[in-house]
Amino acid sequence: MPANDLDLLIEAARRSAEVATAFVGGDLGVQYKAVDDSPVTQADLAVNTLLTQFLREARPDYGWLSEETPDGTDRLNTKRVFIIDPIDGTRSFIQGENTWAHALAVVEDGQAIASVVYLPMMDKLYSASLGGGTHLNGDRVTASATARPDEAQVLATRPSLDAGHWPGGLPKLKRSYRPSLAYRQSLVAEGRYDAMFTFRPTWEWDIAPGALILSEAGARITDGKGAPLRFNAQVPKAEGMIAANPDLHAALMQRRL
Known part of the structure; x- marks a missing residue:
């Protein structure tokens, strides 16, 4: 099991991709949430199950907030919390496009300290740790300087x-x-x-x-x-x-x- 949170999130994102991409081209079992009519697929739920098991086993003392898990109050009493979107861009996923992502973060005292955004269909893995810079597939990246x-x-x-x-x-x-x-x-x-x-x-x-x-x-x-x-x-x-x-x-x- 990875010792640091960033490596843990990277491994979790890659495992998520294996689960999600197995659904591509098949029956997604699309449903719509009563709260806002947004779509959810069997892939969203399967990735959420994987992440719940893998991440919470690795860090049982961390709180949990995920789009696909009913929210509670326990996370408010933890120092660190996972904040997860199993598939960000579900409509893109349903339409067979490639601009959907797995989005994962560890937050400590209100501040993200480790983050991964992975687009498996494009093999683009963005990662960051607090004080460690941002990387795309291992290479350092920075924001533009355009001011106007x-x-x-x-x-x-x-x-x-x-x-x-x-x-x-x-x-x-x-x-x-x-x-x-x-x-x-x-x-x-x-x-x-x-x-x-x-x-x-x-x-x-x-x-x-x-x-x-x-x-x-x-x-x-x-x-x-x-x-x-x-x-x-x-x-x-x-x-x-x-x-x-x-x-x-x-x-x-x-x-x-």
Whole structure:
């Protein structure tokens, strides 16, 4: 069993990929959650079962927060907690696309300290540890230095560019999109895009793994109102998020206030 948390998450992500990819091209048993009508497949549940067994056996004293596990209060009394999205981008998975990911983090006292985002269909493994930098398939990556919003390429949904979100004036951005929030964050950490944001209430399992990958790549990440992100909250949701290098982040926030 890996001794440190990052190696443990990397092994867990690769084991998850073996489970998830076995479902590709077959019957996914798609169902829709009553709470928000979002889809869940048999692959999501199988990966969640694997991760629950593997990670909790390895670290039985850690708390647990996963999209596919009913939440409780025990995690609030633990120093460290796993925050997991077994398959981030389930709709992409259902449609046979390759931009879905396994997103895993260990959080200590509200701060992610080890994170992995793995896209098995592209064999892209992003990893970060607190103070250890961000890596893509073992190579160090950093966020871009683009400082001007009108020169920035961003990852965002169309509703995020509604004028109501930008009281200081909608910036002239070049917008693209990826279904997985974890992958959007990772692409900004890699420097392929300059910023990403969403202003909808956002579950912690969608953003905790990517938050450390971004910050260790030199990006600044906050909620959609500019407040610091803290994880393992009693209600595990954030008020959206915005991420970019510090100069671009500041310039975008000027338009948000």
